[in-house]
Amino acid sequence: MIIAEQKPIPRIVEMLEGHKSMLVVGCRSCVAICLAGGEKEVSILSEALRIESDLKGNGWQVDEVTLERACEKEWVGEMREKVSGHDAIISLACGVGAQVMQELYPDVRVLPGLDTSNMGAPEEQGIYLEKCGGCGDCVLHLTGGICPIARCSKSLLNGPCGGSQNGKCEIDPDVPCGWDQIYHSLERIGRLDLMEVPIPPKDWRRSRSGGPRKIVRKEAVLTPEEKSARGAR
Amino acid sequence: MKLVALTCSFCGYAATDLAGLQGMKYSSDVTIIRLPCTGRLDVKHVLQAVRMGADGVLVVGCLEGNCNYQYGNLEARKRVEQAKGIMKEIGLEPERVEMVNLASNQPWRFVQAVEDMYVKVERMGPSPLNKVRR
Ligand code: SF4
Ligand code: SF4
Numbered sequence: 055m056i057i058a059e060q061k062p063i064p065r066i067v068e069m070l071e072g073h074k075s076m077l078v079v080g081c082r083s084c085v086a087i088c089l090a091g092g093e094k095e096v097s098i099l100s101e102a103l104r105i106e107s108d109l110k111g112n113g114w115q116v117d118e119v120t121l122e123r124a125c126e127k128e129w130v131g132e133m134r135e136k137v138s139g140h141d142a143i144i145s146l147a148c149g150v151g152a153q154v155m156q157e158l159y160p161d162v163r164v165l166p167g168l169d170t171s172n173m174g175a176p177e178e179q180g181i182y183l184e185k186c187g188g189c190g191d192c193v194l195h196l197t198g199g200i201c202p203i204a205r206c207s208k209s210l211l212n213g214p215c216g217g218s219q220n221g222k223c224e225i226d227p228d229v230p231c232g233w234d235q236i237y238h239s240l241e242r243i244g245r246l247d248l249m250e251v252p253i254p255p256k257d258w259r260r261s262r263s264g265g266p267r268k269i270v271r272k273e274a275v276l277t278p279e280e281k282s283a284r285g286a287r
Numbered sequence: 288m289k290l291v292a293l294t295c296s297f298c299g300y301a302a303t304d305l306a307g308l309q310g311m312k313y314s315s316d317v318t319i320i321r322l323p324c325t326g327r328l329d330v331k332h333v334l335q336a337v338r339m340g341a342d343g344v345l346v347v348g349c350l351e352g353n354c355n356y357q358y359g360n361l362e363a364r365k366r367v368e369q370a371k372g373i374m375k376e377i378g379l380e381p382e383r384v385e386m387v388n389l390a391s392n393q394p395w396r397f398v399q400a401v402e403d404m405y406v407k408v409e410r411m412g413p414s415p416l417n418k419v420r421r
Contacts, residue, residue, distance in 0.1 A: 063376040063377055094330075094331070097331045098329075098330045098334065101331050101334040101335055101338060102373050102376070104338055105334060105337060105377055105416065106378075108416055108420070109377065109378060109379075109416055109419060
């Protein structure tokens, strides 16, 4: 899932300068799970903005809506009526959701209420940890199911480095060394031999270095005729 | 002054009720709102009370370890802290929101908490929101 956290309210207020009528939009998927942008967070932020408006005499109209999934046009399209009449959308969805909103409502300014951080998982209630760096060329089969890109501070493909001490990373004694975790996982699986197999340099064009990535599933793509027959976008 | 007390249905509300039954005197400026449990409290409820004109908000739950639903009052305390943080961010005194834990047979603690809040709020003056609205 995507992990994000809310921007401080003063930062959100700054972005709202010049706007009068805003719709706070949340998402019930990842950002609801990491307690950043679900229905509850939408209602809390909206309430805080209403107080801010009353305090400063801004006369803001603050409305709220939470979508099932803000990264899919179908769901985002469903709030069309709600959007109308607003001059700003405050997105409490991840950066992806915010961009889909902007695509669908090109005349309304979309402002990011969240800072989107990473692809991770909840460790326990209220604690979320990055798990995958989206490198586009997964090597988990060689690393005991632990990502060297996201969980080693230096993203070493052939670790550990000399800074690994007592299972901790040299950047911070509270951060587990990713390569220590890889070693112990391989040990448990009985595949310590994989520690000896050098992982060759990655083709980073499959990652962020190759420009925006686009994945095409030919069998799923609709022809123009099919699109018009199904009324799809 | 306008105070709002959000109480749970168990110790919290029973204590306010007992205070009444025993004829204990406390500020008539407090509006008591009964929740099933303080675990039902949402940060939004606190902010909403403030937006609607409360100068102080008191959340009243059972003693820690005595929640009828085990840890509703512990969750409530965290939400009260979160609400305080948001109040601070938007320029309102976080001290306008407090949580108090008591047993159903401690009505004096409720009375004391209301009086403490009253005194504190009086010292701070009306909520900045009520000042601008005036
Ligand atoms: S190796 Fe690449 S794809 Fe696999 S988990 Fe790590 S970053 Fe993600
Ligand atoms: S100590 Fe471990 S996690 Fe930290 S940079 Fe070195 S190998 Fe990576």
